[in-house]
Amino acid sequence: ERADRDKPVDIEANRVTVDDRNKVHIFEGDVVLTQGTLMIKGDKLVVTQGADGFQTGVATASGGRLASFRQRREGSTEYVDGEAERIEYDSRAEKARLFNRAHVRSGGDEVRGHYIEYDSVSENYLVTNAPGSTPESSTGGRVRATIQPKGDNKP
């Protein structure tokens, strides 16, 4: 949702390491980042803070779990949900990049692949098999997408 970017970012965790020199905050343990309707969860979150506030966040999970993100769609009550081994969120570009075992659901639509890029301004997502990443054995590394037909009454 567009208004999210103007909201303060709240981050909770069991532990935070602030690296004053490199302007990096490292959050560890049950990490939850909230900015308006945007929510990112993981076991670890590295936030780089620019001079004008929150810049980028990289969320990862451990023990085979996945980091997750969720954000409400503009002018809708529907949410976009995504999960992956690593999620990079760039608040300036308002893009979420999901790496490895990436999976995004929005309403009835669903995509899976190695790499998914979700643009929360245009609400489009790009899904590819990122070059260089090892194909997912179970799906043979192919991209899978399920896009629901839009009903007549939908704009």
Place this chain on the structure above:
Amino acid sequence: MRASYRLYPLIALGLLAGASIWLERLSRVDETRPAAVSSDTPDFIAENTRIVGFGQDGEQRYALVANRLTHLPASDRTMVDAPRLELDNQGRRLTIHATSGEVASGAERVDFRGDVVAWRAAAPGGAEMTFRSEHLTVWPDDHRAETQQALKLTQGATTAEALGMRADNLFGTLDLVGQARVQIPRRQGSKS
């Protein structure tokens, strides 16, 4: 007359012996007297003090100002009322003040208690940092600080809270431990 003349050495000897016994008794430390009343008895108290410490390079390392300073010899601790410590590290000033403080032997550790407020100058391109808690331990020589009590930090408009903290000013790192929560402001300058 001759008898008294012969007695004279004896008298002199007697006087000498008496005097030395009297002198010995005078200088003998009376073991039986009780030791310094109790370990909490200060050996000196100073009011409105300012202590300045220098490094081997002659640079001022710290200045400690206090309303009152009480030294306890038994434990070699110094209790300070309303302490204000100024520490300089790589050109950045750190000031800490509190209701009371305790300086351990050799001043390698200072404990601040009660309304502890610390302020650290901004690094180039960064923002100044403030710290608030009820307790803070500082190791001036190691440029380290630590608390195991709830604290609140601000850096510019970013705020952080946690149940404990370890700061290492040499490496510029700071660990917040226990229910840590950080709030980073909305981006300045973005169109609302």
